[in-house]
Amino acid sequence: MTYLTKPRWHHPTLATNKVGYTRRDYEGKISTLCAGCGHDSISAALIQACWQLDIEPHRVAKLSGIGCSSKTPDYFLGASHGFNTVHGRMPSVLTGANLANRDLLYLGVSGDGDSASIGLGQFAHVMRRGVRMVYIVENNGVYGLTKGQFSATADHGSRSKKGVVNPEHPVDLVTMALQLGATYVARGFSGDKAQLVPLIEGAIRHGGAAFIDVISPCVAFNNHAGSTKSYDYIRDHNEAVNRLDFWPSRDAITSDYAPGEVIEVPAGAEGSMLRLRKLHADYDPTDRINATSMIASAAAKGEVLTGLLYVNPDSEDLHAHLNTYEASFNTLGTKELCPGSGMLEKINAALR
Ligand SMILES: Cc1ncc(C[n+]2csc(CCOP(=O)(O)OP(=O)(O)O)c2C)c(N)n1
Ligand code: SF4
Numbered sequence: 249m250t251y252l253t254k255p256r257w258h259h260p261t262l263a264t265n266k267v268g269y270t271r272r273d274y275e276g277k278i279s280t281l282c283a284g285c286g287h288d289s290i291s292a293a294l295i296q297a298c299w300q301l302d303i304e305p306h307r308v309a310k311l312s313g314i315g316c317s318s319k320t321p322d323y324f325l326g327a328s329h330g331f332n333t334v335h336g337r338m339p340s341v342l343t344g345a346n347l348a349n350r351d352l353l354y355l356g357v358s359g360d361g362d363s364a365s366i367g368l369g370q371f372a373h374v375m376r377r378g379v380r381m382v383y384i385v386e387n388n389g390v391y392g393l394t395k396g397q398f399s400a401t402a403d404h405g406s407r408s409k410k411g412v413v414n415p416e417h418p419v420d421l422v423t424m425a426l427q428l429g430a431t432y433v434a435r436g437f438s439g440d441k442a443q444l445v446p447l448i449e450g451a452i453r454h455g456g457a458a459f460i461d462v463i464s465p466c467v468a469f470n471n472h473a474g475s476t477k478s479y480d481y482i483r484d485h486n487e488a489v490n491r492l493d494f495w496p497s498r499d500a501i502t503s504d505y506a507p508g509e510v511i512e513v514p515a516g517a518e519g520s521m522l523r524l525r526k527l528h529a530d531y532d533p534t535d536r537i538n539a540t541s542m543i544a545s546a547a548a549k550g551e552v553l554t555g556l557l558y559v560n561p562d563s564e565d566l567h568a569h570l571n572t573y574e575a576s577f578n579t580l581g582t583k584e585l586c587p588g589s590g591m592l593e594k595i596n597a598a599l600r
């Protein structure tokens with residue numbers, strides 16, 4: 249793969265965060281995506297969120313599949329761990345890595361082709377297992393890398409650049425994630441960074457499977473009239489259910505939200521809070537059934553509902569379900585790994 253590295257030089261007066269890094273320390277290589285691609289804005293939002301939350305880059309593992317979207321982990325968090333897997337297979341590799349070492353922040357980055365077509369089975373099981381991760385689909389409704397075929401998230405009746413009308417019905421990953429048991433479900437738009445950054449921050453602090461569907465226009469193959477994933481279409485049909493602020497536990501909560509319009513939800517184990525200003529009076533993000541029905545009614549009107557759609561503040565993750573050993577595998581010594589023939593006897597006896 250061709251790539252361009254960025255110069256390492258930092259201006260000495262650049263602001264640093266609580267762990268001593270500048271925002272530039274969270275960048276990666278220079279992007280080779282098309283100018284104006286929504287995916288680059290998502291990388292910028294991820295950089296911003298990780299810098300603001302004082303996450304040490306070496307405590308992050310980025311995993312992706314194949315596609316323009318799956319190339320993006322090369323363009324942010326250059327000092328983090330990374331694994332560019334096979335098309336549609338990122339979730340199983342992420343699950344394995346998470347089981348071996350729960351102490352890292354797992355960022356799964358995927359595309360609508362990668363997750364809703366070839367990887368749909370893997371997507372379904374990683375959500376229902378509750379793997380603690382931030383899973384982002386950079387959703388442009390096409391296979392961008394292979395030059396613009398409809399993906400499984402393309403809307404019925406939408407038009408390709410060549411004028412072909414899509415005869416098939418779409419997979420809605422947000423509805424699927426909700427139904428399958430993800431405990432933090434959101435939808436954002438790459439063109440709305442003010443909404444996207446706190447959505448990512450909330451997902452990072454969430455204690456279970458966090459899924460964010462980000463509508464991310466493909467300027468090369470899906471940004472024309474007739475597309476329902478273009479910048480113009482999403483700007484005209486975007487209906488936000490709430491506005492989110494993320495408050496790390498160390499900060500005092502100050503906000504100009506009127507009290508009656510605000511819901512506060514714990515964000516995770518560390519005492520951080522999510523503050524949501526309701527834009528839809530009847531929207532309660534902790535009510536999964538209501539969330540599913542609001543998403544369906546918006547879709548029936550041709551609207552795209554964005555914001556924090558669902559959160560379960562009391563979520564559990566796969567480690568809790570499996571009651572796993574707390575230490576990461578790379579810290580285990582010979583004693584833990586080879587507990588001796590007596591223990592083997594005991595295990596074998598229990599299986600007879
Ligand atoms: C097993 C396998 N099948 C097919 C392909 C060809 N292929 C590469 S990327 C891609 C689709 C990518 O679409 P998406 O995940 O939506 O990413 P985007 O490029 O739109 O960001 C396909 C079908 C492949 N690389 N591997
Ligand atoms: S082809 Fe589309 S998805 Fe790929 S980099 Fe270009 S604009 Fe982005």
Ligand SMILES: [Mg+2]
Pocket residue numbers: 315359360361386387388389390391392399
């Ligand atoms: Mg795509």
